[in-house]
Amino acid sequence: MATTLSRGEAVPLDKIRNVAIIAHVDHGKTTLVDTLLRQTLQGTPNLGSMDCNELEMERGITILSKVTRLEWKGHVLNIVDTPGHADFGGEVERVMSMVDGVVLLVDIVQGPRTQTKFVLQKALALPHVQPMVVINKADRTTDRSQDQIETEIFDLFCSLNASEQQLDYTTIYASARDGWAVTEYDHIKDLNRRQNWLDAMLGCYCILDAIVDLIKAPIETRVEQNGDKFSMLVTTVEKVGYATAWSVTTSSSL
Numbered sequence: 001m002a003t004t005l006s007r008g009e010a011v012p013l014d015k016i017r018n019v020a021i022i023a024h025v026d027h028g029k030t031t032l033v034d035t036l037l038r039q040t041l042q043g044t045p046n047l048g049s050m051d052c053n054e055l056e057m058e059r060g061i062t063i064l065s066k067v068t069r070l071e072w073k074g075h076v077l078n079i080v081d082t083p084g085h086a087d088f089g090g091e092v093e094r095v096m097s098m099v100d101g102v103v104l105l106v107d108i109v110q111g112p113r114t115q116t117k118f119v120l121q122k123a124l125a126l127p128h129v130q131p132m133v134v135i136n137k138a139d140r141t142t143d144r145s146q147d148q149i150e151t152e153i154f155d156l157f158c159s160l161n162a163s164e165q166q167l168d169y170t171t172i173y174a175s176a177r178d179g180w181a182v183t184e185y186d187h188i189k190d191l192n193r194r195q196n197w198l199d200a201m202l203g204c205y206c207i208l209d210a211i212v213d214l215i216k217a218p219i220e221t222r223v224e225q226n227g228d229k230f231s232m233l234v235t236t237v238e239k240v241g242y243a244t245a246w247s248v249t250t251s252s253s254l
Helices: 029-040 054-059 086-096 114-124 146-159 187-193 195-202 205-214
Strands: 016-023 066-072 075-081 101-107 130-136 171-175 180-182
Touching: 016 029, 016 086, 016 114, 016 205, 029 066, 029 075, 029 101, 029 205, 066 205, 075 205, 086 114, 101 114, 101 205, 114 130, 114 146, 130 146, 130 205, 171 205, 180 205
Parallel strands: 016 075, 016 101, 101 130, 130 171
Antiparallel strands: 066 075, 171 180
């Protein structure tokens, strides 16, 4: 289980992992992040969905990127849930420069789709970004073999000119909805036979382990190395000021 860090304790850079969850729309990004939150924060009341914006809840999709912090085995994981809809691709591009790795989520039945290619291309364009693959909805039946599923994803990486380091990614099979993940495809059959107690035992912890082991820690920026002051550009403002209404006459003073 996770090792809790002391409140207010400075976290060393080598104990931090910054990662984004990317995928085609409806392949399960937000469900996965919600599941990871629930499993690592067991006993915490009032855990809600990452999609808390009114429009997001109404449409059932992620519109704005949102980051959540998890603690796992003495590490801090900053996980960004990104939009999957093509109309909000700019949000994904903005996030890529902020992370050191990505978790590419792929629906086991649908396979890579148009937006899968778009978001993966943005990630692979940055040499420092290390990917890992989670094949989601593995509880569903599919006619495709393991080789067909994994070859299709590998071919997509190759077509996008992934580096040798980026091609050396880990593949995990999961059901974010049911709350389990396994590193071996053959284990899925066992899960289907012994669903109840295996779900409780396995969880999605192997995904967290992979993030800690495979994604590199952030590198100190040149600004920090030179001792300059930290600066940050605000790119998203949801609310500013306030609105009110009143009557104004010609002689009124404002």
